[in-house]
Amino acid sequence: MSSESSGSSGEPSEAGQEPAAAVELRGITKRFPGVVANRDIDIRVDRGTVHALVGENGAGKSTLMKILYGMQRPDEGTISIDGDEVALHSPADAIARGIGMVHQHFMLADNLTVLENTVLGAERLYGIGSRARKKIKELSDAYQLGIRPDVLVEDLGVADRQRVEILKALYRGARILILDEPTAVLVPQEVDALFANLRELKAEGLTVLFISHKLGEVLSVADAITVIRRGTTVASVRPEETTPKQLAELMVGSELPSAETRESTVTDTPMLHVEGLHLSAADPDGGRRTVLDGIGFTIHKGEVLGVAGVEGNGQAELVEAIMGMCDPDDGLITLDGQDISHAPTRHRRESGIGYIPEDRHRHGLLLEAPLWENRILGHVTEKPNSKGPALGIPGAPQLLALGQARADAERIVGEYDVRTPGIEVTAASLSGGNQQKFIVGREMSHDPKLLIAAHPTRGVDVGAQAQIWDQIRTARREGLAVLLISADLDELIGLSDCLRVMYRGRLVADADPATVTPEELGSAMTGAATGHLEHQEDAAGGPEDARPSRDTGGADSADAPASAPADAPRNAAADAPQNDSENDPERGGDK
Numbered sequence: 038m039s040s041e042s043s044g045s046s047g048e049p050s051e052a053g054q055e056p057a058a059a060v061e062l063r064g065i066t067k068r069f070p071g072v073v074a075n076r077d078i079d080i081r082v083d084r085g086t087v088h089a090l091v092g093e094n095g096a097g098k099s100t101l102m103k104i105l106y107g108m109q110r111p112d113e114g115t116i117s118i119d120g121d122e123v124a125l126h127s128p129a130d131a132i133a134r135g136i137g138m139v140h141q142h143f144m145l146a147d148n149l150t151v152l153e154n155t156v157l158g159a160e161r162l163y164g165i166g167s168r169a170r171k172k173i174k175e176l177s178d179a180y181q182l183g184i185r186p187d188v189l190v191e192d193l194g195v196a197d198r199q200r201v202e203i204l205k206a207l208y209r210g211a212r213i214l215i216l217d218e219p220t221a222v223l224v225p226q227e228v229d230a231l232f233a234n235l236r237e238l239k240a241e242g243l244t245v246l247f248i249s250h251k252l253g254e255v256l257s258v259a260d261a262i263t264v265i266r267r268g269t270t271v272a273s274v275r276p277e278e279t280t281p282k283q284l285a286e287l288m289v290g291s292e293l294p295s296a297e298t299r300e301s302t303v304t305d306t307p308m309l310h311v312e313g314l315h316l317s318a319a320d321p322d323g324g325r326r327t328v329l330d331g332i333g334f335t336i337h338k339g340e341v342l343g344v345a346g347v348e349g350n351g352q353a354e355l356v357e358a359i360m361g362m363c364d365p366d367d368g369l370i371t372l373d374g375q376d377i378s379h380a381p382t383r384h385r386r387e388s389g390i391g392y393i394p395e396d397r398h399r400h401g402l403l404l405e406a407p408l409w410e411n412r413i414l415g416h417v418t419e420k421p422n423s424k425g426p427a428l429g430i431p432g433a434p435q436l437l438a439l440g441q442a443r444a445d446a447e448r449i450v451g452e453y454d455v456r457t458p459g460i461e462v463t464a465a466s467l468s469g470g471n472q473q474k475f476i477v478g479r480e481m482s483h484d485p486k487l488l489i490a491a492h493p494t495r496g497v498d499v500g501a502q503a504q505i506w507d508q509i510r511t512a513r514r515e516g517l518a519v520l521l522i523s524a525d526l527d528e529l530i531g532l533s534d535c536l537r538v539m540y541r542g543r544l545v546a547d548a549d550p551a552t553v554t555p556e557e558l559g560s561a562m563t564g565a566a567t568g569h570l571e572h573q574e575d576a577a578g579g580p581e582d583a584r585p586s587r588d589t590g591g592a593d594s595a596d597a598p599a600s601a602p603a604d605a606p607r608n609a610a611a612d613a614p615q616n617d618s619e620n621d622p623e624r625g626g627d628k
């Protein structure tokens with residue numbers, strides 16, 4: 038890559054020439070051992086536009102954006118910003134060039150205020166006092182971000198945190214903003230708000246580059262779309278010229294599997310029964326706050342129970358309680374008729390619980406271990422089953438059948454289309470979506486009775502998403518019970534036999550997946566509706582792309598919990614704000 042030049046300015050150098058692009062990447066190639074992540078990529082991004090990058094898992098999108106943000110160096114190729122060729126050796130170089138990046142995992146300190154988080158590391162710009170506060174207010178007003186500088190980050194929801202990250206980048210002078218899968222964690226209303234923010238940024242002449250797997254959203258907000266496949270640009274399209282289906286075909290290079298209609302498989306045999314689950318956690322100020330407040334439900338064999346909720350309303354803690362990773366104050370949990378309320382996590386897994394964790398880096402993978410070792414993680418005492426061999430030696434869990442672990446890791450890589458140079462590479466070197474596919478493959482390998490699936494397709498491309506949905510449906514047909522937690526409302530609606538909404542530690546609403554819309558669910562998720570969500574005929578439907586088919590079987594609604602728990606408020610609009618301080622899991626949460 039050539040070094041920084043003082044060459045041309047960002048303006049059109051001669052009359053009649055097209056203005057310099059905000060970003061121009063030419064011939065970018067990046068190799069990792071055994072894989073070419075980017076191969077001779079060319080992209081031009083015009084100033085004042087929103088530009089989407091789409092592509093299947095492992096296509097090379099994140100690598101390209103990391104190169105643009107100075108986190109990685111290309112082996113070949115040049116980067117020009119506003120017409121100037123630049124050398125970006127670090128994010129500091131990128132920031133100095135007016136490039137900001139909002140990562141998928143936010144990088145904010147929970148116990149600091151918005152102001153402190155924003156100023157941290159950039160004190161030289163506006164100091165740490167009133168000038169900084171004034172600047173934050175100006176930026177927040179100019180781009181309608183609605184940010185208050187003195188709020189503690191731990192008191193903010195996901196969408197607000199994302200806005201703080203955007204503000205942080207703007208505060209450092211970003212004119213080009215990179216967003217990595219920004220809508221993955223947002224409910225529909227929040228996505229709309231984010232897109233309004235992006236349009237505002239664009240109107241002020243900023244340039245936005247974003248990665249997304251949600252093709253309907255891409256088409257609604259982007260001015261231009263670049264499709265990357267196997268490290269190379271395969272198409273540059275304008276949204277008005279394409280459909281989600283065409284885009285998906287460009288991405289994966291073949292037609293998407295069409296969503297099939299299916300019959301209900303719900304039985305009347307309870308598999309997971311949860312009753313009166315209460316959990317409290319220590320508050321930073323010394324008190325205790327309620328995190329789970331009287332949770333109760335039953336999932337039968339062959340049934341998928343979907344739980345909707347804005348992140349931070351207790352879903353993570355509910356999963357941890359069922360997995361034995363935290364200690365509830367009260368409550369009963371039975372699996373297949375056995376009381377497992379006090380059983381250790383390992384026992385629960387051995388009893389047949391598969392677990393796709395929300396945070397794959399913390400709970401799903403040993404990032405620095407090879408892929409085949411990750412096959413064993415959580416399954417050291419596994420018994421033989423129909424899919425894979427036993428990995429543990431009975432009675433001696435520390436002695437593992439390593440050859441079998443390797444063979445089974447190979448099988449998962451093949452069956453789940455995990456794109457990797459091999460099973461010897463570390464889990465860290467896989468792209469996010471491929472890590473997820475590997476975890477799903479592993480957890481489905483041991484014929485679980487119950488699958489706890491937290492965001493099972495987060496970050497996976499539309500092709501792999503359809504495949505994972507199919508795997509879950511097939512297993513469900515064979516009697517698998519599933520607790521599905523997802524921020525993807527189309528996924529929740531499409532896969533679930535019944536739906537519950539979690540809000541401030543309680544299951545406050547239920548809905549029929551055959552009729553409810555994402556918007557209706559989204560509204561209950563913000564506390565605006567409780568009880569049984571009656572479908573409004575005139576409510577707008579959600580995006581239809583890549584949406585799993587709904588179950589048309591008649592047993593669903595009959596089998597679904599008829600109503601919210603008896604103690605759930607029927608009118609959250611009146612109820613919700615009142616129990617703020619002591620009953621809000623977002624306060625002092627574990628994010």
Ligand SMILES: Nc1ncnc2c1ncn2[C@@H]1O[C@H](COP(=O)(O)OP(=O)(O)OP(=O)(O)O)[C@@H](O)[C@H]1O
Nearest residue numbers: 069074094095096097098099100466467468469470
């Ligand atoms: N640090 C690394 N070491 C080795 N290989 C890597 C590294 N980072 C990325 N790769 C490989 O480069 C390829 C592209 O990965 P990248 O993360 O850019 O894909 P992506 O398009 O962002 O995928 P996803 O949609 O799954 O996030 C993958 O094969 C990945 O395994």
